[in-house]
Amino acid sequence: MRRKVSMTINGTQYEHEVEPRLLLVYHIRENAGLTGTHIGCDTSNCGACTVEIDGHSVKSCTVFAVQAEGAQITTIEGLAKGNELHPIQQAFWDEHGLQCGYCTPGMIMAAKQLLERNPNPSEREIRLGIEGNLCRCTGYHNIVKAIQTASKVMATGAGKEAKAPATVS
Ligand code: FES
Ligand code: FES
Known part of the structure; x- marks a missing residue:
């Protein structure tokens, strides 16, 4: 069926x-x-x-x-909007928030939701916000840094997904 x-x-x-x-x-x-x-x-x-x-x-x-x-x-x-990465994608790139990249799409989607709920999260709140997403490579340090960077960039109003x-x- x-x-x-x-x-x-x-x-x-x-x-x-x-x-x-x-x-x-x-x-x-x-x-x-x-x-x-x-x-x-x-x-x-x-x-x-x-x-x-x-x-x-x-x-x-x-x-x-x-x-x-x-x-x-x-x-x-x-x-992304055409060739322009979403600020969270750009921040993962800039802060080397990935190694093999396998977890990265899910990590970025979780980070997007986290920053929409809490635009200025503490490091602890970021770690709690992505606790459902596993990364086997990075040790999470640069992922957290990337989300902190994205939070600062998005505070300026950049980054809404294209339709x-x-x-x-
Ligand atoms: S594939 Fe869905 S949580 Fe792992
Ligand atoms: S970068 Fe390899 S699993 Fe996260």
Whole structure:
């Protein structure tokens, strides 16, 4: 049995027929072709699959695609405006907030949510805000620094994700 599912991802509408058991992370990667959202565990531990659903940060391996029917989803691909990186992406670049980069898309999506809730977090609040996202490489120090830098840049008003209307099925 397959069910029709329709959702908006990064401003583009996607319509597909999917099996009800399909996890949202696989839908995003395999049907929408947006492979910036990573799969690190499939068991809701690592946070590599973090996206925004209707403005809330969600591990997309914990949700079935059909549960996102009608939702507005933002993935890492939705943050840059053309060639201009989102301030959080730029800060990860500037502060060397990554090594292998596998955790980075989920880490940036979690950081985005954290800074939207708390634009000027303390170091402790940053560490608590990303505690659901695992990094096996960096020791977190430069990730925290990157989020602190992004917080300062975003305080100037830069960085809202771009939206491009289109339909893909
Ligand atoms: S793949 Fe979703 S939390 Fe690890
Ligand atoms: S940079 Fe390698 S897992 Fe975080």
